Amino acid sequence: MITTLITRLTFALLLTLSGSASAGVLDHLKQTPATRYDIGLLQLEIAFSRLTNEIKDASKGKLRSFDGFSIDEENSKIYITQHIKRPAKDIIPEECQNYKSTIGGKINISKITEAVWPGLESAQYDKLNDEILFRTRLISKENQSFTFDC
Numbered sequence: 001m002i003t004t005l006i007t008r009l010t011f012a013l014l015l016t017l018s019g020s021a022s023a024g025v026l027d028h029l030k031q032t033p034a035t036r037y038d039i040g041l042l043q044l045e046i047a048f049s050r051l052t053n054e055i056k057d058a059s060k061g062k063l064r065s066f067d068g069f070s071i072d073e074e075n076s077k078i079y080i081t082q083h084i085k086r087p088a089k090d091i092i093p094e095e096c097q098n099y100k101s102t103i104g105g106k107i108n109i110s111k112i113t114e115a116v117w118p119g120l121e122s123a124q125y126d127k128l129n130d131e132i133l134f135r136t137r138l139i140s141k142e143n144q145s146f147t148f149d150c
Helices: 002-015 023-030 036-059 093-104 109-116 122-131
Strands: 066-074 077-086 132-140 147-149
Touching: 036 066, 036 077, 036 109, 077 093, 093 132, 093 147, 109 122, 109 132, 122 132
Parallel strands: 077 132
Antiparallel strands: 066 077, 132 147
């Protein structure tokens, strides 16, 4: 499913390329391979973008506080971050943990890593699962620069 989505996205991007693009530049780009890491990160971003849309569509506006997911690279780790908008008075550790356990408890990092990076050894998956983390970011509705992560 993700492979099909990536193929469609790639085709759509290719169709939107400007007709004035130089063949020399395109040839150069074709010679620059994407790493397995790059492709996996793209798959994560697409999958969680789709999940964001599906959650918003399924909730029909009932989850107004849910603002979506992002994939963030920090300190040699990948964070799957769910964004929740709350009034500033509700941005406290307990509220953050409640949201994190609600959705975060349903996300199986092991299955995600095996789907995105197939063919690794068991020890590699163990290390990878320690480097991909789920977190929740509470964002103040009144001041979006006021956030709390857990």
